[in-house]
Amino acid sequence: xxxxxxxxxxxxxxxxxxxxxxxxxxxxxxxxxxxxxxxxxxxxxxxxxxxxxxxxxxxxxxxxxxxxxxxxxxxxxxxxxxxxxxxxxxxxxxxxxxxxxxxxxxxxxxxxxxxxxxxxxxxxxxx
Numbered sequence: 001x002x003x004x005x006x007x008x009x010x011x012x013x014x015x016x017x018x019x020x021x022x023x024x025x026x027x028x029x030x031x032x033x034x035x036x037x038x039x040x041x042x043x044x045x046x047x048x049x050x051x052x053x054x055x056x057x058x059x060x061x062x063x064x065x066x067x068x069x070x071x072x073x074x075x076x077x078x079x080x081x082x083x084x085x086x087x088x089x090x091x092x093x094x095x096x097x098x099x100x101x102x103x104x105x106x107x108x109x110x111x112x113x114x115x116x117x118x119x120x121x122x123x124x125x126x127x
């Protein structure tokens with residue numbers, strides 16, 4: 001079974017030793033992705049904007065791997081404040097509303113204070 005590593009070009013991938021996504025067989029595992037703007041590398045203050053940025057990066061990784069959001073079967077959301085749930089709901093619903101993957105949301109600390117959300121997904125190639 002072939003293993004394919006997908007890079008977003010972030011210098012942290014080589015520095016820390018991870019891939020944006022790993023494809024193994026019919027599975028695609030996308031690493032936890034925070035809300036830095038993929039073009040400017042700036043972090044917006046709004047958790048909703050951070051969620052939208054994370055989903056852009058995830059969508060690009062899925063596409064590079066030969067998958068799409070419709071293939072996502074599992075999503076995990078990490079937020080730093082439970083109050084953010086209501087703010088990210090519309091953003092997540094805009095992407096996953098019709099797909100409805102199994103999902104979990106956890107309140108936790110993230111590695112930098114400006115990070116308010118991190119999203120990771122797992123996708124399974126459709127038959």
